[in-house]
Amino acid sequence: MARVLIAEDDDPLRLLTARALKDSGHEVLTAVDGAEALDIVMREGGRFDLLLTDIKMPLMDGIALALSVARDHPRIRILLMTAYADQRERAAGLDALIHDVVLKPFTLAEIKAAVADALAARKA
Numbered sequence: 001m002a003r004v005l006i007a008e009d010d011d012p013l014r015l016l017t018a019r020a021l022k023d024s025g026h027e028v029l030t031a032v033d034g035a036e037a038l039d040i041v042m043r044e045g046g047r048f049d050l051l052l053t054d055i056k057m058p059l060m061d062g063i064a065l066a067l068s069v070a071r072d073h074p075r076i077r078i079l080l081m082t083a084y085a086d087q088r089e090r091a092a093g094l095d096a097l098i099h100d101v102v103l104k105p106f107t108l109a110e111i112k113a114a115v116a117d118a119l120a121a122r123k124a
Contacts, residue, residue: 001025002049002119007037007065008081009057013104017052020108021115034060038068046073050118052111055082055090055101063090070097077118081106 004026008014011032018028029044031037034057041048051069053062066078078097083104099118102111 001027002115003027003029003047004050004052004115005029005031005037005040005048007031007034007051007053007057007062009033009054016108017111020112021052024112024115026115033057034062034065037065041069041073041076046076048073048076050077050079050115052079052081052115055080056084063094066094066098077121079114079118 001024004021006014006018006028008017008030009032014030014032018030021028029040031040034053037051037053038060041051051066053065055062062080066080069076070078077099079099080101081104082101099121100114102114
């Protein structure tokens with residue numbers, strides 16, 4: 001399947017999402033914030049198919065992370081997550097860099113479908 005990096009500062013949500021994607025057959029790594037996620041991307045040489053990141057996080061938010069990853073590793077698909085309307089609006093100008101924004105709360109079926117859609121678009 002795919003190699004996915006999840007950046008999410010909410011521990012239960014990060015763990016639940018990681019488990020759901022692993023159950024779907026994906027290889028999943030996780031980070032607690034954007035800075036850690038960027039370190040992982042660099043350490044792994046950008047060998048990810050998808051970055052699934054929350055927008056609002058400490059240290060480095062998901063938009064700053066998405067901009068860095070898109071610049072240095074443009075083949076990685078980017079899927080943002082947020083529970084805040086104003087954060088979704090911040091992402092509106094990133095259409096060329098991101099696949100979509102998933103609204104929280106989401107069901108496991110919804111996040112699995114969003115990831116599958118982003119990965120399918122990457123291959124198209």
